[in-house]
Amino acid sequence: MGTVTAADPHPSFLADKDAKVFVAGHRGLVGSAILRRLLSLGFTSVVARTHAELDLTRQADVEAFFAAERPRYVVLAAAKVGGIHANSTFPADFIAANLQIQTNVVDAALRCGSVRKLLFLGSSCIYPKFAPQPITEGALLSGPLEPTNEWYAVAKIAGIKMCQAYRIQHGLDAVSAMPTNLYGPHDNFHPENSHVLPALIRRFHEAKACDAPEVVVWGSGSPLREFLHVDDLADAVIFLMDHYSGLEHVNVGSGSEVTIKELAELVKEVVGFQGKLVWDSSKPDGTPRKLMDSSKIQGMGWKPKIELKEGLVETYKWYVENVVSDKK
Ligand code: GFB
Numbered sequence: 001m002g003t004v005t006a007a008d009p010h011p012s013f014l015a016d017k018d019a020k021v022f023v024a025g026h027r028g029l030v031g032s033a034i035l036r037r038l039l040s041l042g043f044t045s046v047v048a049r050t051h052a053e054l055d056l057t058r059q060a061d062v063e064a065f066f067a068a069e070r071p072r073y074v075v076l077a078a079a080k081v082g083g084i085h086a087n088s089t090f091p092a093d094f095i096a097a098n099l100q101i102q103t104n105v106v107d108a109a110l111r112c113g114s115v116r117k118l119l120f121l122g123s124s125c126i127y128p129k130f131a132p133q134p135i136t137e138g139a140l141l142s143g144p145l146e147p148t149n150e151w152y153a154v155a156k157i158a159g160i161k162m163c164q165a166y167r168i169q170h171g172l173d174a175v176s177a178m179p180t181n182l183y184g185p186h187d188n189f190h191p192e193n194s195h196v197l198p199a200l201i202r203r204f205h206e207a208k209a210c211d212a213p214e215v216v217v218w219g220s221g222s223p224l225r226e227f228l229h230v231d232d233l234a235d236a237v238i239f240l241m242d243h244y245s246g247l248e249h250v251n252v253g254s255g256s257e258v259t260i261k262e263l264a265e266l267v268k269e270v271v272g273f274q275g276k277l278v279w280d281s282s283k284p285d286g287t288p289r290k291l292m293d294s295s296k297i298q299g300m301g302w303k304p305k306i307e308l309k310e311g312l313v314e315t316y317k318w319y320v321e322n323v324v325s326d327k328k
Contacts, residue, residue, distance in 0.1 A: 010116060013073060013241040019116075020045045022071035024056060024105055025078030030121060030179075032186040033234040034075055041238065047071055057100040062108045070114035075237060076105050076159075077121050080152075084218075084286045086193035087149040098155035106162050110172050118174040119241055120163050122156040122249065124226075124290050125149045126178060134255075134293035137178075137248050146287045160249045167247060176249035177233075177240055180292045184230035184311065185318040197227065197312075200264055201319050204271040213275045215268070218283030221261030226291045228254040229306035229315075239302045253292030254304045260285075270312045 010016075021038060025031035026048035038046050047069055054065050056078050080097035087094055102120060109115040127135045128143030140160070145153045163174035183197040191202060200217065207215045236252045244250060258266070264277055 013117065014041070014238070016072070017041065017043045018045060019043075019072040020047055020069065021073040021075065022047045022069065023075050023077060024101075025076070027051070027186070028077060028079075028081070029182060029184060029187045029230050030233060031075070031077035033184060033230040034077055034237055037231070037234040037238055056104055057097055059100075059104045059108075062104040063111065066108040066112035066114075070112055071109075072114060072116050073241065074105065074109050074115055074118040075121075075241070076102060076118060078105070079121070081123075082188070082193045083195040083199065084148050084284055086190075087152050088147075088284070089193075091151040094149075095151035095155050098152060099158060102155070102159040102162060106159075106166055106172075106174060109174075110166055110170055116173060117241060117245075118163070118172065119237060120159050120174060120176045121237070122159055122176055122178045123152070124178060124180045124251075124253070124292055125153045125287070126156050126160070127290065129287050131290075133289055134253075134291040135251070136293040137251055137296060140249070148284055148286050163249075164247055173245050175240060175244050175246065177237060178249050178251050178292070179233050179236075180226040180228050180251075180253035180290070182228055182230050182233055184315055185322070187230075187315070189319060189323050196225070196260060196263065197267070197315075198319075200267040201271065201312075201316055202323075204267055204273040205316075205319065205324065207275060208271055208273045214278045215264075215273065215275060216278050216280050217260070217264045218280050219260060219285040220281060221259060221264065221279055223260050223285045223287065224257045224289040224291065225260065225263065226253050226255070226257040227263075227308055227311075228252065228304060229311035232304040232306050235305075236297060236302050239300070240297070243300055250297050251292040251294045252297055252302075253294040254308075255291075255294060256308065257289070257291050258308065266309065266312060267316075270309070270316050 166172040
């Protein structure tokens with residue numbers, strides 16, 4: 001890959017660095033990591049819009065944007081996302097915004113006629129609550145979903161199916177990547193609506209700052225989660241843009257999992273909090289376990305590089321330098 005072959009008149013993604021690439025959602029955890037990676041690789045024409053500049057839930061605005069910009073590549077990282085509490089509290093927002101964003105972007109990408117490849121990002125919560133572990137791509141739609149995030153999951157499943165349908169009917173080279181639980185710089189550190197890892201970084205940091213004796217952690221601590229640093233995901237996305245044109249979505253995971261209790265102990269250690277943990281069993285555990293089987297992408301040649309402890313140390317540093325100092 002990376003070169004033009006006789007059979008394929010188009011250069012591969014990595015050999016086409018002056019082409020226009022639209023990163024939808026470039027201010028978020030995932031989109032910002034992809035943007036950094038594209039720029040560091042030497043892509044010269046990356047297009048991005050803030051939410052204020054382009055509301056992706058508005059079909060006419062999205063169509064006008066695509067007609068004017070005519071990107072050659074699209075990475076669809078824009079989404080309404082949140083942790084277990086946000087998903088179960090705002091189900092209407094999660095299903096509506098995600099269906100709107102992905103439908104508008106995929107359809108406009110086809111209509112504008114310039115898009116050579118599109119990559120759609122989903123989530124491991126698309127799989128059934130009790131899917132056999134590790135979860136293969138084939139487990140999609142084989143059983144009931146986890147109730148706390150089924151609206152988000154249904155929207156993401158629709159996104160996968162939309163990419164497949166546009167490929168089958170219209171020949172649009174639309175592929176889907178399903179990352180496991182992600183973390184890293186530019187995450188959302190909201191106390192209630194974020195995912196567990198940024199929530200715990202913030203809670204332990206604030207408890208340390210005011211010498212609090214304890215920190216509350218939700219649920220039983222027994223659920224298992226697989227975490228992937230977002231820079232590893234960004235590498236996987238570039239890799240798939242370059243190497244993959246299949247109908248089926250592709251899992252992207254780290255292959256290693258921890259219990260929420262182990263994660264809480266690790267965050268406590270990295271932050272340097274000296275007090276104790278208290279478990280709030282009134283909060284939901286969610287899926288007991290969701291370890292992805294990432295052998296498909298690993299078989300193509302991609303591998304994660306960042307260990308959880310190393311990624312946590314770096315993410316905590318980013319939080320202190322960017323979120324805490326902003327609040328002062
Ligand atoms: O990260 P999280 O919200 O996502 O929660 P899910 C993971 C686990 O951490 C759950 C526990 O068992 C939570 O109960 N937990 C402990 C906490 N303390 C906290 C806390 O302070 N905040 C949060 N958020 N959790 C999400 C889905 O599920 O996974 C989304 O809701 C998305 O749809 C995402 O797909 C990847 O892994 O349970």
